[in-house]
Amino acid sequence: xxxxxxxxxxxxxxxxLRGLIKHRPAQPRGVADPPEMLFDQLLDxxxxxxxxxxxxxxxxxxxxxxxxxxxxxMIGGEAEASAGWLKFGQWYKWAEQHGAALFQLEHRxxxxxxxxxxxxxxxxxxxxxxxxxxxxxxxMAAMNTQHGITGNWVTFGGSYPGSLSAWMRxxxxxxxxxSVSSSGPLFAKLDFSEYLQVVMDALDTTGPGCNMAxxxxxxxxxxMVTDEESWGELSSLFQLCTPLDGSIVNDVKxxxxxxxxxxxxxxxxxxxxxxxxxxxxxxxxxxxLGSPLERLGAVNTMMLxxxxxxxxxxxxxxxIAQLKDINCRGSFCWRPWxxxxxxxxxxxxxxxxxxxxxxSSLDLGFFEQWCQDAFGPSFTHEMLEKNVYGSNIEYGxxxxxxxxxxxxxxxxxxxxxxxxxEDISADAPAIFINGTSHCNDMYGDRSTDSEALTxxxxxxxxxxxQWVQPKP
Numbered sequence: 001x002x003x004x005x006x007x008x009x010x011x012x013x014x015x016x017l018r019g020l021i022k023h024r025p026a027q028p029r030g031v032a033d034p035p036e037m038l039f040d041q042l043l044d045x046x047x048x049x050x051x052x053x054x055x056x057x058x059x060x061x062x063x064x065x066x067x068x069x070x071x072x073x074m075i076g077g078e079a080e081a082s083a084g085w086l087k088f089g090q091w092y093k094w095a096e097q098h099g100a101a102l103f104q105l106e107h108r109x110x111x112x113x114x115x116x117x118x119x120x121x122x123x124x125x126x127x128x129x130x131x132x133x134x135x136x137x138x139x140m141a142a143m144n145t146q147h148g149i150t151g152n153w154v155t156f157g158g159s160y161p162g163s164l165s166a167w168m169r170x171x172x173x174x175x176x177x178x179s180v181s182s183s184g185p186l187f188a189k190l191d192f193s194e195y196l197q198v199v200m201d202a203l204d205t206t207g208p209g210c211n212m213a214x215x216x217x218x219x220x221x222x223x224m225v226t227d228e229e230s231w232g233e234l235s236s237l238f239q240l241c242t243p244l245d246g247s248i249v250n251d252v253k254x255x256x257x258x259x260x261x262x263x264x265x266x267x268x269x270x271x272x273x274x275x276x277x278x279x280x281x282x283x284x285x286x287x288x289l290g291s292p293l294e295r296l297g298a299v300n301t302m303m304l305x306x307x308x309x310x311x312x313x314x315x316x317x318x319x320i321a322q323l324k325d326i327n328c329r330g331s332f333c334w335r336p337w338x339x340x341x342x343x344x345x346x347x348x349x350x351x352x353x354x355x356x357x358x359x360s361s362l363d364l365g366f367f368e369q370w371c372q373d374a375f376g377p378s379f380t381h382e383m384l385e386k387n388v389y390g391s392n393i394e395y396g397x398x399x400x401x402x403x404x405x406x407x408x409x410x411x412x413x414x415x416x417x418x419x420x421x422e423d424i425s426a427d428a429p430a431i432f433i434n435g436t437s438h439c440n441d442m443y444g445d446r447s448t449d450s451e452a453l454t455x456x457x458x459x460x461x462x463x464x465x466q467w468v469q470p471k472p
Contacts, residue, residue, distance in 0.1 A: 033083035034059050036112075039105070039142065043115050043126055045134035054115040056135065057106040061086040062147070066099030070177075070468040071149050074104040075136065075157035075164045078340070080111030080331040089442050090457055091156050091180075097461075098468045101149060105139050107132055107161075109336040118326040121375050124339050130394075132164060137172045152177035152468050158439035159183050159415065162408075166420075167395055170402045178404040178467025180460055183439045185418035186407075187398040188391040190346035190384055191364045194417035196260065197353045202267045202412045203277055205435075210281035214263065215357045217284075217292035221259060222359050224293075225252045237297040239304060241311035250316035250369070256361035258314055259296060260351070262303050270412045270437040271448070274306060277412075323374040335374065342371035342379055346388045347418070403427035406463050408456065410436030429463075431456045 041056040059081075065071075072095055074085045086092075086102055095102050106113040109127045116123035140153055153176050157165035162184025169179040203210045224230035225246040235243045238259070246252055263280065270276050280299055289295045304312065322334045341347055348367035351358045364381075371379035396402075398420050407430040409416035415438060423429045433441065433456045441456055 034061050034086050036083065039139055041108070041115070041135055042138060045131055045138070056108065056113045056115075056139070057081065057111065058139065059083045059086050059104045060143075061095075061102040064096045064099055065101040065147075067148070068151055069099035069101065070151035071101040071103065071140070071143065071153050073136065073140065073153065073155050074102070075155060075161035075168070076104060076106040076110065076113075077157065077159060077161035077164070078107065078110055078337040081106035081113075089444055090460070091442070093444075094461055094464050098465065100151075100154075100468065101143075101147065103139075103143060105136060108135055110333075111331065112329070114329065119328065119333075119335050119339075120326050124336070124375075127336055127339055129164060129167065129340070129344060129391075133167055133171055136164070136168055137175055140175050152470070154464055154467050155179045156442070157182065157184065158442050160185070162439075166400060166402060166405045166407065169405050170395065170400055173404075176404075177471075178406075178463065180406055180408065180464065181420075182408045182442050183410070183413055183415050183419070184407065185345075185347065185415050186395065186400065186420055187418045188345045188347070188388040189418060190348060190368075190381075190388055191350050191352055192347045192418065193350050193352040195347075195349040195414040196264065196351060196358055197355075198412075198414040198417055199264045199267045200353070200355070200357055202270070202414075203263070203281060205412075206278050206281040207285070209285040210277075211357060213284040213292040213295060215359075217296035218256070218259065218359045220291070220293045221256065221296075222361060225255070237294065238300050238314075239311050241313040242315060244314065248316070250366070251314060253361050253363075253366045254316045254319060255314040256359065257366075258312060259300070260358055260362070261349070262300060264349070264414065267412060268414055268438045272437060272440065272443070275302070320370070320373045323370060338370055338374060342375060342384060343387050344391045346384060349414075399424065404467060406431060406460055408441050408460065409433065410438065410440055412436060413438040413440075431459060 036057050036059055038055040039058050040053050043052040043054055044050040072091055074091065081104055083104070085104055092102070108115050108131060109119065115126055143149060155165040155168045155176055162181040163186055165179045166181040166184055166186060169176045200211055203214065221234065224234055225244070228246060231244045231246050244251065244255060266275055266280050267277055283289065283299050283302070284292070284295050286295060289298050300312065323338055325333070325335060328335055348364060349362070350364050351360055351362040368381055368384060371384065398418065403425060405428050407420035409419045409421060410433045412435060420430050421432050434452050435450055436453050440453060441460065
């Protein structure tokens, strides 16, 4: 959610359903990115008479490639693609082991891969996971011809690209021999209340005091926003860019969303950034810092400092203005990803948990209003329900009929609640890593890695080794 814009400055590039962050990996010093390249891609894969095309960005690294060897592709997702992956991570190590070619393709409508002159609703009709999957298939077939690749292809992706990775094997088994789906949410759902439930469970692992303090702080804030005399105090404590006006309902909801999602972002990427659940909970439980609300304010101040932001922009109007920007270009834009949530996935992170521990500010209607305000009145609740249902029918939800896919999740990652957590079959195993967060398995080995994470990477590597073997 929007709070993760703060984290974006730390992890850049970032994007979410204001919660699905994408990172640029930390490369070894002195390692330059490979040059970007352009691929002539079809605009519409589903209309045979439409021959329009556009330039899609990609990168390649052939340093390990051996004739007849396999090819690996890192799937781009809902933010600007990072060329750093071509020299980094577990897949890079496996490419060296197996003599594989490495490719990364940027997702249409993100980063610099813009198929149309703007992001009007008419043009966004060409943005979907379905078009993205066909982009990948068209690209892979072209690379086979261009580089004479005859070996097997393995797809990789984390978060939404992790979903795409699994769906590539589902839709194109003749092209894809195996797929690694890291932290990929596969079940589309409008009311994703499970997200904050996992956040609560993760914070509980630090001790009972953290959630108690956070819940008390949020309850206090929810009460204070109803009292005009308290608006100035909240504005000052949380360093808002403009004074809080508690009479504007959506501004209040946006404000509460930011307070909750700053903590949620820390949980989602626990262990991959400078702060983690233990350091943040240490602040929330430190009574010397004042009341629970004041401690939450201290967390907010810390995160603003980390991000380089001077203030917290809580207004709904500002966010909707960003959503409606049809000319947005560059590393981060809200409009395309929110379009995909409205037309395909939902995944709105409400406070509808049974426990009610984080209050009740974030109802489903608040998020659904984004769709109408950004894309028009036709985006009703009924339409969104139909779109989400259609995605689950098309891809099989969290029980896809697929093989040669490994589904990898971490217990600390809130997105695991929408993923495959149990083996579908012997050929489609699930790896659920205790104590790890979003996409952690994709990164290079570190001395701080847990035994469970190390074992998971070894198992994934074994599966990749099986998939790259030539078919008998």
